[in-house]
Amino acid sequence: MHNLIETAKQQVDQAELYWNRAHTISVRYENGRLQQIAENDLSSVALRIIDGGKMGSTFAVSPDQPGLIEQAKAAAAHGDPATFSFAPAAEYPSVDGYDPATGRLTSDELVALAESALEAIRSRRSDLSLLADAELEHRELAIETTEGAKGSFETSDISLSFGAPIKGAGMGVYKWRGAVSPFARPDELIDEFIEWYGWTEKISTPSTGRLPVIFAPDAAFLYLLPLWAGIEGSAIEKKTSPLVDRIGEQILSERLTIIDDPTAPGELGARPFDDEGVPCQRRALIENGILNGYLLDRRTASALGQTSTGNAVKRELFGSGTETKPNPWPIRITIDPGETSYRKLIDDLDEGLLIYYGMGFHSGNYPQGQFAVQAIGFHIKGGDVVGRLDKTMVSANIYEDFRRIRAVSAERGPSLAFLNSTTPYVLVDSLQVAGA
């Protein structure tokens, strides 16, 4: 037991120590030139306590910093009433999300990876203003509570993103690859970048009306974030979610099975326990379109008279980190693949859109399942991509429009650094499009 928890046991009702240490290296290229190399070793600590029936917390760089318990007690004097307890002892699943080979990589090797990708692009498109980021993180997380929870794990994460702004437009085409272990230059991703960039060189704006829309994996956040807002425990507790009392009901197309899979071995984002020390579990959130359950941390579980689902994450819509309080989030989203190739989804469309990003998501009424975003992607006519979208908005309510999904692709890909998700291309039958 860490000294801080040992001491806290004598001084407060309950305590929870969260200690995150990370070694990161990042390499950034702008306009094709190496712009910045940064290497950081960071340690951050959050101490939460329950004292006199009230919550208090404090933050520091080390648990050995003097005065932490006193600071948390001072905060608790004015804190919210404690409505739950910190995590008890538990058995954690074995999850292997760390490769020492990633931890040993140097900035020179990240530079070489990024240079190699940029050179491969330059050899085919010397006219682009290229951007690239190569990053690695070796992270160690330890959690301990006065109630008996105690655990630690290590993760490694290496990622490469590259792309270029579209000439004459604000957006760009970007590709991303991330893994637990070092990887070679992703040539198939470079091929896809070259093809997609080529598609941007003509503009084609659809007419205003309803059209089928293919959501590429990078655009999956447009429907996954409204779904998160509908199934996270505090929206259920406050009864502001449209999914209150709807477990067991068909809420999305039967073609969608959405799983939170934090314990998949060797996968990016896999972890044995959440940010409150509760064991993580593989769970189907949506099974063939039917709502299976909500995402709960210890506070919302207590409020709803249930148990935590192991989904407490120090994250908000905009921001995350040690100083962020835990909230219910999915940890590693995967969507089951379908049987159709994504090329065939395009080939079979008389007219429609393929979108890989939507701008302005958070301005919409997403807690109700809605979004209205500027669509970044391509216009398809007669089974061919005829150009990039310009000044085009797409609006949807996922609980209406995503009941009618025409097909889900066999291929899956990551959503650009979003929730470590792995999703297929999803073809929605008809969405409202505002174009020319």
Place this chain on the structure above:
Amino acid sequence: MIIYDLLVVNIVGTIVTKAKGVVQRVRFAFGGDADYTRVLDRDEELKERIEFARQLPHAEPAKAGLYPVILDPSEAGLFIHEAFGHLSEADGLQNNPAFRERLQLGTPLAKPLLNVTDDPALPGLPGTYEIDDEGVRGAKTRLITEGILTGRMHSRETAAEFGEPLSGNMRAVDAHFTPLVRMSNIFIESGESSFDKMVASIEDGYYLVGAKGGQTSGDQFTFGAQWGYRIENGRLGPMVRDINMSGELFSTLEAISMIGNELAFAERGGCGKGGPQQLNRKSGKGAPHIKIDRVTIGGV
């Protein structure tokens, strides 16, 4: 040695209302600078905001399409901050040859009625300060003068690289971060049109009220409004909900055809920039009502 205090008092919140299965959210924010008394005795304004929130679930959603719009000062301030202001911060242009070429000083960007300024010396606003984090005195910068691009915000490094005057805009939110070039108080200067005259000039459009966040990338933007109103045959019509607009900066600046005569600043500041992101509360924005002849509205 320069020593100064950074103190901001804010109260922010969201009012959630539900009727007929429709849930709506309306935000409020009081404060914005070091004067604590500004957050006191605001009950009547809060009640007024609650009343709007009560009405909103009963409103119809906006209809998708291309429309002329009027933006209220809050939404117009957000537009000029997000869509134009960030492209006037020189660090964002340093390694972006396409926009650097397009945004050379002297370039005509809008009709002569548009004037945009960044000014850290205006008293009592969220983005007010004396000295930036490189020790440079914050200066008033005329960014657009009678429709022509006339100025830019700089650090010492970018001012030297661009061969333009120091502006004192290099700021970090605290000592953990490297300073970035940031707007202080950016605003569209007052014009001559009355609000009624603007409404009367529109046959079929929308009036967007209250900034609800937005996103930009290069010259593309998307913004939400807290609520809006239909404008039909020159008259304000019923309230609408779920209204977002998007467009492209340069064509939208050209499409600003009327500017109101009552400049108002947002009470609370806020701006996210950088990686890792620095959320700067000391950032102000303002505008009068403005009319834009054509933007894309997302909706049903």
